[in-house]
Amino acid sequence: MTLTNNSLTLTSAPAKTASDQPTPPQGNCPAHIQLPHWEEWLASGVDTDLIALNVRSLSGTLPYDYLLYSDGIPRRNDGRLTEGFLKRYACLEAGGWWCGTLNPLNSNQPSLWGCFKPDQPHLDPAKGKAVKYEHPPKEPTQAFFCGFLGQFGSGLPAVIRFPCPTLKLWL
Structure with missing residues (x-):
């Protein structure tokens, strides 16, 4: 593409080799994951079903609910987080992705703990x-x-020696 005398001329780009081509998206991005988060996980080579099942995009005050639940976090008399904690974690409101974990000691129920x-x-x-x-x-x-x-767990239970039921989480 070239711009000459305020007119745009389209020219063909040089042919790209297979190594120049970006990897096409694998599957459609689920509604609970923002496209940049989905693409980040895909670029890491994670299977689309695993991403869809375990990752979700959070924004606004929702990340506070996922991260700041500990009784050890300082709070005011009215239960609100202290100003120091609110300032430190204000960046959470801009959003990000969350990946939770299961608790194998509690029948593989979702744990509160995870990564944002x-x-x-x-x-x-x-x-x-x-x-x-x-x-x-x-x-x-x-x-x-x-x-x-x-399909991922068919051979795992015998190896890791705890039950791995078919799960549908957070959908």
């Missing part, structure tokens, strides 16, 4: 770097046990 990747991360003042991933503060770290559909 904010679209606009805040800076860690001690390190001077952006905090790329957020986990519920004042809560112990947990392992990730993602939900999966039957």
